[in-house]
Amino acid sequence: MTHPLIEFRDVHKTLGSTYVLRGTNLKIPKGEITTIIGKSGTGKSVFFKHVIGLLSPDRGDIICDGKPMSEMTRHEIYDWRGKFSYMFQNMALFDSMTIFENVALPLAQGTNLPKDEITKRAHERLRQLDLEGIDHKYPSELSGGMQKRVAMARALVTDPEIILFDEPTTGLDPIRKNAVHSMISEYQSKFGFTVMLISHEIPDVFLITQQLAMLDEGHIIFQGPPEEIQNVDNTMIHEFITGLQSPQDELTGMDTxxxxxxxxxxxxxxxxxxxxxxxxxxxxxxxxxxxxxxxxxxxxxxxxxxxxxxxxxxxxxxxxxxxxxxxxxxxxxxxxxxxxxxxxxxxxxxxxxxxxxxxxxxxxxxxxxxxxxxxxxxxxxxxxxxxxxxxxxxxxxxxxxxx
Amino acid sequence: MGQPITQDQGVAGPPPQAALAMVFETIGQWVMRTINNLGAVTIFLLKALVLIFGRKQFAAIIQQIHIIGVKTVNIVALVGFFTGMVMGLQLYYTLVKYGSAGVLGSAVALSLIRELGPVLTAIMITARAGSSMTAEIGIQRNSEQIDALYTMRIDPVGYLISPKIAASLISFPILTALFDLIGIFGGYVSGCVIMGVNSGSYFYRVTSSVLLEDVTGGFIKAIVFALIVSTICCYQGYFTHMRTDSYGARSVSLSTTSAVVLSCVSILVADYAVTALLM
CATH class of the missing domain: 3.30.70.270 (Reverse transcriptase/Diguanylate cyclase domain)
Incomplete structure (x- = not known):
């Protein structure tokens, strides 16, 4: 059996006076879409920030492609981070830069590509996300949904191996929400990258995810394929899933x-x-x-x-x-x-x-x-x-x- | 008959040893915190200085020179002109009592080039550009833009801080020189044009009394102030999220205030230190 791409082993983290992660264990397989669900404020974003090294555990370890992060040299961590893109929950777009500059930034600063190539790639991503013609606008001039798509274009522009999406569809209308899901799924199967996704879009996200993990009070209380979570004999999980399910499929207007x-x-x-x-x-x-x-x-x-x-x-x-x-x-x-x-x-x-x-x-x-x-x-x-x-x-x- | 001492009365204050320990504890914590902060600021500055020479910095530095330097020209020129005029007027009335109005040029030029030019320019830049540096970086910190840079493997210190420090190192001496020149001209306007001092005598005194060491000393001060102001302002913004007294927009507001106050005080303290070294 191959080892998981990322493994959390008994990770603990306290932020200020809040005990956020309380012995989190999770294995993220390579080349699949893993979705993290859970109530708001249970530490999902903190979990993500550990994956990319923005936060480090107080106790426990994160195994990155077989090697504990605590034993990695600074150079190895730098290389490890190079495999990632991170789409932040609040987008984290550079508000004093234009949309084009935002999307081109990872290539302009992180690579030695010629200017023409950077322009071409940035425009290609903008086109794929239906964002043509807004190159010279600033993030504050766009709607929340468009900002989400700009953030996604920026996350995809470097063709990363692992992408972390922190609630990429929150605030989007059903068509764009499904477009984002469809895009994640299509690109993932086309390029084979690993996706970690935080989402509350239940059951829509079940259509694209191979593995589901539920985080609750700092623990992973479920990990497995999405179809299994429906049958788990746990009232809390059941209520959570049922509570988030919409009465009908938002895009098609059909049943879920x-x-x-x-x-x-x-x-x-x-x-x-x-x-x-x-x-x-x-x-x-x-x-x-x-x-x-x-x-x-x-x-x-x-x-x-x-x-x-x-x-x-x-x-x-x-x-x-x-x-x-x-x-x-x-x-x-x-x-x-x-x-x-x-x-x-x-x-x-x-x-x-x-x-x-x-x-x-x-x-x-x-x-x-x-x-x-x-x-x-x-x-x-x-x-x-x-x-x-x-x-x-x-x-x-x-x-x-x-x- | 005496009243029995109740327990409440007995715990009115800590025993003297405990109070003394508390005082030392507080002092100790303050010293430790100050040393920690100084260490952190030094590492922050050294890292930013090293990263000035990283790739793709040239355009960013030019852009920052425009923001910190070019956009401050007007205010520096205005303040320099009126400072020079006030100097001309005040010194004229003082010197004329001793029949030495002819040395007005020397007095104005030396005061400006040695002291007032570097100090007032630095304070003006702090007020205009330093505060905006802190606010801008602080907002970028709070809106996770700095974290986003980190995830893109772009060093936030190299990308955001180094160009600002480099631009400050270039802009401060140039703006100081501008301040000095316009100040001397202001002294000429109030001293010669308004009060009637001979203009030939004024400019002769300026050129004959100002030595290269005076100009060099002024520039050294400007460079020291540039390092102090840019480092304090950037540091306050960069670590605004570490403040324990406030969060969010309030933390940016307090960081900006702290940056300006600390910069101004540090400029005056450093001015004395550098002057003492140069004399």
Whole structure:
């Protein structure tokens, strides 16, 4: 088994009279997205500042790629910090510098790149974050959401190996919030960097994170995949997760992933009671990466939102539709066998309109591909099994393009 | 019949030994804190001085010269002119009693070049640029901009402090020279134009009495004041978050006040010390 990239071993930290970290233990795997959740004021930002060396533990140690930080030389710590980017909770933008200068600063001061290359890279990040045309503005002239994106552009501009995001989506509207999540997920899978994320966006953040850790009163009280936290037998964790969950998915207006699972369980219970068969349809908006690259993540999320809105009126009464992944919706069709489900998909293919889905997008989009996979739920089958069956290539009976 | 001594009466104050210990403890803590602070300031200054010679500093230093030096020219010129005028007037009335109004040029020039020029220029720069240095760095500290630099592997001392200290070292002597020149001109206006002292005599006395050592001494003072002012102002801003008496905006406000007061007092103390050394 490979060692974790970062490991906290019994880390204690007191700030002033506040005992913040009280024996924190956590392993951060390499090349994954690890999300830290927890109530406000439980020490999540303090935890992050230890990772990058802004704070050092009073007791305990932090193992950095196999080597204890306490044994690292100043030069090694300097090199270690070079692997990081840190997006601060309050952005920490340089308020007396322009937006371009802010984004270019890590390259201008930390590298020997020629000026043209620095300009090109900074502009590229600004473009990807839908921040074109504001080069000469100052942070105070931008909205909070735009400042967040500038901070993110600055964090990404150096192509770091590890990025720490301290509440990157707080205060953003649903489209931009999902755009940020989509961007983190896409870049992480594209470049393979390690992400540590502090977030309160539950359950949205579950869609992108591989590992979840919950910090409470200076201790990690849960660590594992996000789907496991729903089943943890701990009232406090359960209440925390439930309390933060929004009643519906903010972007798509559909049910959340958790609600989708509940609908599935209800349908399965009804099936066991002898009611008619039901099926699952997974609708996937294909090529989101290309859309994001071509139009930016914000417009990519706008298309996904429009797509959801266009699907919604075509659902039958009693059916439920929920967010399933960053670019997927899951429909639970009650009283529907294979033929009914196939017909539903064909009807949907006929009724979805490009002009609806591309509403608000001024750019030319060649083709939009939507794939639909379905599977009838066998008795006692778990949702994961049915979803896997629906998503498998064999079951994807329909791919339709919208022009 | 005497009243019994109650316990309350018995604990009215600490015993004399304890009170004495408390006094020494307080003095000891003050001494330790002062030594610690002096050590920290010295390390801070030395690090900033070394990092002046780091890469990519030239443009930043030029920018700071503009902020600290160029933007202070007006106020220095104004204060220099009126200081010179007051000097001309006061010294004229004093000298004329002894029939020595002809040496007015010497008196004005030497007073300005040796003492008033460096001291008043330093105080003016402290008021205008020093306070803004502290406030700017303090706000950057409180809004985590300094932490952000650290995470980008940009040394905050090298990036924020060194250019300011370098620019101060360059600007102080130049502004002092400007102050001296304009002050001498001010003395000429009040002494010669208004009070009627012979202008040829005035400028002859200026050129004949001022020696190179006087000018050098003035510049040495200006450089010492530059180091003191820039270090105190930057240090106060940089460590504003370490204040125990206030937080946030109030800490920046108090740090700025402390920076200006400490700088002004230090300028006068250092002035005496340097004068004593040079004499």
């Amino acid at each position: 992933v958790t609600q989708g699972k509940q609908h599935y369980n209800q349908a399965m219970a009804q099936l066991k009671e002898g009611q008619a068969a039901f099926s699952i349809v997974v609708l996937t908006l294909e090529g989101m990466d290309k859309i994001n690259d071509a139009l930016g993540h914000v417009k990519g999320q706008t298309i996904l939102k429009n797509f959801s809105s266009d699907v919604k009126p075509h659902l039958r009464e009693g059916d439920s539709c929920s967010r399933h992944d960053l670019n997927q919706l899951m429909v639970v069709l009650h009283n529907a066998g294979e033929d009914d489900t196939r017909r539903f998909c064909f009807d949907l293919a006929q009724r979805l309109k490009a002009e609806h889905i591309l509403n608000g997008i001024s750019e030319e989009v060649d083709t939009l591909n939507v794939s639909a996979g379905f599977a009838e739920a066998p008795m006692d089958a778990s949702i994961d099994e049915v979803l896997a069956s629906a998503e498998s290539r064999e079951a994807t009976f329909l791919e339709f393009s919208i022009k």
